[in-house]
Amino acid sequence: MTALSNTWFAERLGDHAIHSQYLEDHHPTHMPCLEIRRLDWAHAAEEAKRLDMRLVAVWATEAGKHDVDAEGKRALYTYMAFAHPEHRHALLRTELSAENPEIHSISNHYISASRMERNIQDLFGIHVIDTPDNRQWLKHEHWPEDAYGLRHTFDSKTPLLSDPERAAIDYEYVPCDSECAYEIPVGPVHAGIIEPGHFRFIAVGEKILNMEERLGYVHKGIERAMKGRTVSEGLKLAARVSGDSTVGHAWAFAQACEYAANIQIPSRASYLRGVLCERERIANHIGDIGAICNDAAFAFMHIQCSRLREDMARLNKGIFGHRLLMDSLIIGGVAHDISPIMCQKIIQQTRDIADEVERLRDIYADTPSIQQRVIGAGIVSIDDAKDIGLLGFAGRASGHYPDERIEEAYAPYDELDIAIPEGKLGGVSTRVWVRFEEIAHASRMIIAWLENLPKGDIQTPWIAPEAGISGFASIESWRGEIAVWARFGANEKIDRYFVRDPSAINWLGLELAVRTVPVPDFPLVNKSFNCSYSGNDL
Amino acid sequence: MLRILHQIFKVGTITEPLAASNQFELLGSQLNAAIKQQFQGSLAIRLVDAGSCNGCELEIHAANNAYYDIERFGVHFTASPRFADMLLVTGPVSINMKTALEMTYDAMPAPKLVLGMGDCAANCGVFGKDNYAIAGNVSDIIPVDSIVHGCPPTPTDLIQGILATLQS
Numbered sequence: 001m002t003a004l005s006n007t008w009f010a011e012r013l014g015d016h017a018i019h020s021q022y023l024e025d026h027h028p029t030h031m032p033c034l035e036i037r038r039l040d041w042a043h044a045a046e047e048a049k050r051l052d053m054r055l056v057a058v059w060a061t062e063a064g065k066h067d068v069d070a071e072g073k074r075a076l077y078t079y080m081a082f083a084h085p086e087h088r089h090a091l092l093r094t095e096l097s098a099e100n101p102e103i104h105s106i107s108n109h110y111i112s113a114s115r116m117e118r119n120i121q122d123l124f125g126i127h128v129i130d131t132p133d134n135r136q137w138l139k140h141e142h143w144p145e146d147a148y149g150l151r152h153t154f155d156s157k158t159p160l161l162s163d164p165e166r167a168a169i170d171y172e173y174v175p176c177d178s179e180c181a182y183e184i185p186v187g188p189v190h191a192g193i194i195e196p197g198h199f200r201f202i203a204v205g206e207k208i209l210n211m212e213e214r215l216g217y218v219h220k221g222i223e224r225a226m227k228g229r230t231v232s233e234g235l236k237l238a239a240r241v242s243g244d245s246t247v248g249h250a251w252a253f254a255q256a257c258e259y260a261a262n263i264q265i266p267s268r269a270s271y272l273r274g275v276l277c278e279r280e281r282i283a284n285h286i287g288d289i290g291a292i293c294n295d296a297a298f299a300f301m302h303i304q305c306s307r308l309r310e311d312m313a314r315l316n317k318g319i320f321g322h323r324l325l326m327d328s329l330i331i332g333g334v335a336h337d338i339s340p341i342m343c344q345k346i347i348q349q350t351r352d353i354a355d356e357v358e359r360l361r362d363i364y365a366d367t368p369s370i371q372q373r374v375i376g377a378g379i380v381s382i383d384d385a386k387d388i389g390l391l392g393f394a395g396r397a398s399g400h401y402p403d404e405r406i407e408e409a410y411a412p413y414d415e416l417d418i419a420i421p422e423g424k425l426g427g428v429s430t431r432v433w434v435r436f437e438e439i440a441h442a443s444r445m446i447i448a449w450l451e452n453l454p455k456g457d458i459q460t461p462w463i464a465p466e467a468g469i470s471g472f473a474s475i476e477s478w479r480g481e482i483a484v485w486a487r488f489g490a491n492e493k494i495d496r497y498f499v500r501d502p503s504a505i506n507w508l509g510l511e512l513a514v515r516t517v518p519v520p521d522f523p524l525v526n527k528s529f530n531c532s533y534s535g536n537d538l
Numbered sequence: 539m540l541r542i543l544h545q546i547f548k549v550g551t552i553t554e555p556l557a558a559s560n561q562f563e564l565l566g567s568q569l570n571a572a573i574k575q576q577f578q579g580s581l582a583i584r585l586v587d588a589g590s591c592n593g594c595e596l597e598i599h600a601a602n603n604a605y606y607d608i609e610r611f612g613v614h615f616t617a618s619p620r621f622a623d624m625l626l627v628t629g630p631v632s633i634n635m636k637t638a639l640e641m642t643y644d645a646m647p648a649p650k651l652v653l654g655m656g657d658c659a660a661n662c663g664v665f666g667k668d669n670y671a672i673a674g675n676v677s678d679i680i681p682v683d684s685i686v687h688g689c690p691p692t693p694t695d696l697i698q699g700i701l702a703t704l705q706s
Contacts, residue, residue: 140633140634142633142637143633147670149670149671154670155670156669156670157668157669157670158668158670159633159669159670159671159672159673159674160633160670160671162633188635188638189586189619189638189642191617191618192615192617193585193595193598193599193615194587194595195587195590195592195595196586196587196588196635196638216634217589217632217634217635217638218587218588218589218590218629218632218634218635219632219633219634219671220589220630220632220665220669220671220672221665221669221670221671221672222665224669224670224671225664225665225666225669236664237664237665240591240593240663240664240665240689241591242591242592243590243591243592243593243594243595243596243690244592244593244596246593287596287599300542300545300546303603303604304545304549306599306600306602306603306604307549307552307603307604307605309600309603310600310603310604310605313600323597323600323692324593324596324597324690326593326689359541359545360545362541363541363542363545366541367542532592533592534589534590534591534592537632537634
């Protein structure tokens with residue numbers, strides 16, 4: 001971690017006559033927030049694209065209660081965050097006109113911005129100019145037209161009632177007029193034990209021509225529910241943005257708060273956070289590899305993998321108090337210290353599981369029935385992956401390698417030499433290969449940390465920042481980068497929480513991957529991404 | 539193939555035996571008896587995630603793993619509500635999932651048993667009832683026979699919940 005202010009992006013923007021002003025109330029300084037003029041918004045995104053930066057997120061916020069102007073009005077802001085492999089993250093902010101809030105779309109430069117811009121329209125009522133897709137996203141059709149969930153004037157405390165006149169309105173799916181093609185609607189309630197969402201397939205014969213996602217079914221108002229919580233109450237909520245990446249989400253939230261408050265956690269705590277996060281990575285990869293094989297009727301792998309996953313859950317319960325590691329992080333550190341005996345137990349299990357996985361991997365690689373299904377299925381090309389900014393293992397399978405453990409190099413990853421598997425073919429088999437590799441790498445990391453676990457405290461006392469201070473953090477969860485921006489309000493409470501789960505971007509990857517794939521292969525391809533519905537819908 | 543067989547024999551049977559004093563197994567045998575008596579040995583469950591964080595789904599998957607092997611008691615998860623004896627609901631009910639939940643419930647045949655799984659199903663959990671995007675907990679939307687608490691409930695808790703629903 002460096003304390004130096006990162007001026008690279010501001011200078012590049014300056015080269016193109018985009019004036020930017022550094023905002024003092026944003027932390028950390030190596031991921032600065034710059035205020036730009038509204039007129040420069042789309043131009044700045046264009047420059048970022050030219051600089052080969054990756055779009056992290058686009059979001060909006062109202063000024064906090066502490067920031068109300070003399071007439072009692074609150075300013076509206078939009079933010080966008082970019083990341084560069086060498087020059088890290090930079091945030092841009094601009095203020096919108098209060099009477100007529102509108103902003104130019106940047107979807108022409110970054111297609112992944114489209115759904116995020118639709119969320120801005122849905123939850124703030126900000127008009128996005130020149131957007132390629134004007135349909136509602138999280139705000140389903142039955143919501144009353146004037147319901148904007150994140151505006152302070154909106155009554156967020158009572159359940160929203162459907163507008164009976166709007167209940168019959170259908171979402172406009174991409175149509176297909178061909179007589180040879182037919183539509184298959186699936187969901188929101190799916191056939192298995194999974195989350196809800198709607199998929200609309202347009203198929204010709206057996207092959208998928210186009211698949212369109214309609215998500216938002218599990219929208220739980222998480223961003224709004226965070227408002228007014230203390231950091232410890234907030235952490236409990238953040239840990240449940242997506243249950244399978246509870247460590248990743250809790251870490252991202254905690255780190256954003258810790259950056260905002262300018263506190264540094266003890267190195268023992270950061271080592272333990274690393275152990276928790278990598279255990280989560282291993283458990284999810286193992287579970288998913290089993291499930292992918294199960295979708296291709298290779299039940300043996302599924303049974304073996306779910307056995308290993310259960311072994312991990314049981315040790316998690318014994319040592320960290322929760323089978324899925326929920327609430328194992330606290331603000332300023334971690335909740336549980338571990339004794340040398342526990343440390344040995346984790347090391348032993350990590351070794352055992354890594355060995356077992358290698359054995360299973362050999363069997364998987366030598367079984368033609370599964371190999372025939374996974375090789376060449378569900379390909380996302382390198383160009384497409386770069387275009388949408390595909391994250392995590394899915395990106396790494398498609399020749400796009402953003403990994404915050406290396407780029408942002410936050411503790412404890414700054415002390416390790418991290419190898420990332422560099423896949424190129426971008427199909428199901430490559431994603432499985434990347435996952436196998438990551439299990440091996442994560443195992444080595446866990447053992448390296450635990451063998452050199454520093455002594456000392458596991459928590460730094462929390463001192464809340466002043467009202468108006470914001471922090472931004474980016475954590476590499478098992479699924480990919482989780483970005484969190486949090487601003488503090490009065491009385492040490494959280495005033496605004498924005499989170500971007502990697503699924504918000506990787507869902508686009510799935511849409512691209514299933515084109516020309518036979519319909520029965522969809523579950524296989526879907527499982528190889530395993531995007532979170534809850535993390536996307538918030 | 540030899541390696542597959544080798545792996546299978548090396549791991550052996552890990553499913554925990556019924557006679558053990560283990561709480562799960564005791565529950566299992568009671569559940570087995572209840573399902574035999576009431577459903578002729580087969581209880582079909584349809585899961586609806588009405589807004590969960592997916593933590594509950596992970597534990598339902600775990601209940602199907604070789605350690606717990608919930609299927610040996612006659613419990614299996616079905617794809618259609620049309621032949622489901624029980625509806626298992628996770629999560630607070632989001633306003634966007636309310637209609638889908640009601641439709642699934644309506645599509646079920648009698649006796650329409652309903653089990654709410656997790657603190658969210660019970661009382662909306664960390665997401666809160668005072669939330670615009672949440673229509674309410676499960677019993678606010680459809681009749682519920684029993685609730686299993688936990689965040690998320692463990693596979694053992696789930697078995698207990700299914701048993702309690704059958705006994706209710």
